[in-house]
Amino acid sequence: MRADITLATPVRRTARVLQLQGMFDVPLEEKLTNSWSVHLPIEERRWNVGLIVGPSGSGKSTIANELWPGRLVKDHPWGDRALVDDFPPGMGIKDIVGLLTAVGLSSPPAWLRPYKTLSNGEAFRASMARALAEHKGLLVVDEFTSVVDRQVAKVASHAVAKSVRRDGRQLVAVTCHYDVVDWLQPDWVYDVATGSFEWRSVQPRPRLQLDIHAADRSLWQMFRHHHYLSSDISNAAQCFAGCIDGKPVAFAAYRHFQHPKVRDIKLGHRLVVLPDFQGLSIGGHLEDWLGQHLHAQGFRYRNVTSHPALIAYMERSPRWQRQGRATKLHTSSKRRNQHANTLDPRRLGLVSFEYVPAAPARAARPR
Structure with a gap:
């Protein structure tokens, strides 16, 4: 050319x-x-x-x-309605959510807000997703x-x-x-x-060091607005922070799985990555760490999620085994017709995964 x-x-x-x-x-x-x-x-x-x-x-x-x-x-016109409603009318909600997630806009609350309320970083990702769609x-x-x-x-x-x-x-x-x-x-x-x-030959992106440590529940205040479920967190939750350069960028919590017969299962409770760091699989790596951390203590670890990015990560990973088929959550409201077309991410289908522990490294045989 x-x-x-x-x-x-x-x-x-x-x-x-x-x-x-x-x-x-x-x-x-x-x-x-x-x-x-x-x-x-x-x-x-x-x-x-x-x-x-x-x-x-x-x-x-x-x-x-x-x-x-x-x-x-060119700049796209954006309305005052939910972000997902500005995408082409013929696109299904799963395709829209999948595209937003693919470009790193993985916060369900952001999908429901008008474009003008997004941060600069969120707005850029939304514009890229819409450009790819149109x-x-x-x-x-x-x-x-x-x-x-x-x-x-x-x-x-x-x-x-x-x-x-x-x-x-x-x-x-x-x-x-x-x-x-x-x-x-x-x-x-x-x-x-x-x-x-x-x-150029395509190389891996620069490495970021993710340091994970136990955290106080008060840290949840920094992350709760980006989670699609209730902003509350269980008093029994065990909390962890993922930090880059000493700054928290991700939050995860688990709680004990209440079961009359099974006593050794912990269940993922909350997982949030701040918008500026979405798209790097930080959430998946944090879940991997938690799974191995709990395995070392004699526990199994399960995560039930409807988030497309986390599902895709766990489907690809040898560290996670899918449990059964995807299920739908149904509202208990008497006004079911009012919920039929809502963007409740849980309606996209829940999938359960269990962590598969990494095999211990073999000691070298003497020659």
Whole structure:
């Protein structure tokens, strides 16, 4: 893919322009002209994610518009209703929730709020999910992660790229931020500042150290607004925090499973990952740790969940075994018809999993 691009802007000879020319000895031309000669050999290989990066004003948007006319994602109109209601009418709720979860917007309460009430990070992820829902084929996103916190930008880049690759889509991200490269892991990068193009091999994202420790129930106040069930927590719950760089980013709690015959089962009670860190499988890793932690104490650990991201994680993991089929929760309300179309995440189907302990490492045999 090649393009020779010239952008010319006419200059009117006003009094102020002439004064400016005299003050700073600025050459006054009939037109201000910028030119780019772009070579992107992206037809040579299969790819899913590309990145056009460069400083502000370097011509990134101009180049993207020239190479993919009509493909740049525009701002979507958002209403005052629930976020999920702004997605295409033909999409089923499971598909909408699956797409939101895939890009890292995994908080059910956020799905019910209008777009204007979301944080910058949540709004970016919602916009990416809607762009993936409404645009088929190649997606070109200008100002990629430009308006979000840089930590959020990195995590969101990883989640979006993972979703694009999983679905076999193509995404070109256009941004002035070089810090997303290691998290987006593009197949190719074009740097407008140097005019250089390079193919890259996809690498694992940078590692984050998740430290897990017992926590007081009072920490739940920091997480409760992001959980789809009751904001209350059992007095009997045992609580744990997952921390990155000393800051809590995830919360998990379990309680004893009351059963007349079985005495050794603990049941997952609460699990929340803060929105800025959703999309990194932190919740799944925290549940893995709890399962092994309880196994070491002689207990079995089960988790009953309806959350698509956690279900997908546990389905893929050898550490979890599914228990029976998915079930539906039904409201006990006499006004069942009022609940038929509500976005109660529990209506998406409950799935029960039990933790499968990791086998102990074998000692090396003497030779």
